[in-house]
Amino acid sequence: MEESNKEILMIQKWLNQHNELYTSATRHPFTLSIRDGSVDLSAFKRWLGQDYIFVRAFVPFVASLLLKAWKESDDDSDIEVILGGIAALNDEVSWFKREASKWSVPLSATVPQKTNLEYCRFLESLMSPEVDYTVAVTAFWAIEAVYQESYAHCLSDGSKTPEELKETCQRWGNDGFGQYCHTLQNIANRRLEKSSEDIISKAEATVIRVLEYEVEFWNMSRGET
């Protein structure tokens, strides 16, 4: 986007408007405790077990997004970006299993917490064919961006992240994942620019819900819900 272009892209506008909520999700006490090295390892293990359950539900959500892109998108490259996301999730599921065994977290015996069940149910509602591609891809961006921002912060200058947690932070905090999130943001902005007021307000409400769920998800790892 050129400097002379004063038009503010939709996602940037929302991040400004909902800055407090976005910051609660991306600078949560749990991830801040990873960054400053004070993290309670039982909280980390709780997060690991719960996030594995979430990721298993996230896969069909991204598959449904692929289907929406195929039917509705005006740009063929969207499909390739989403397919890349699915490939990364395939790797992620294997990583969770390895990481869980490393920390002795019994995944098959992990019971989903209420917040997790609600978040998974919300994902399922977005899989409906009634939900517009623009709304779903914007949600996808928000879900990925929270992890990217949160974990990249754990690796940035001055962080004291314990060695044994660096691989986890790298998984979402690496530059490639940052690029990927940026591409998703561009897709969402491009779609939102062409959307009706109705779709735009649905997408905004969905982003807010995602951010709220993300905060509650981190809360869950502290053992508070």
Ligand SMILES: Cc1ncc(CO)c(N)n1
């Ligand atoms: C709860 C949650 N949000 C986002 C991501 C990013 O993939 C994840 N793994 N888990």
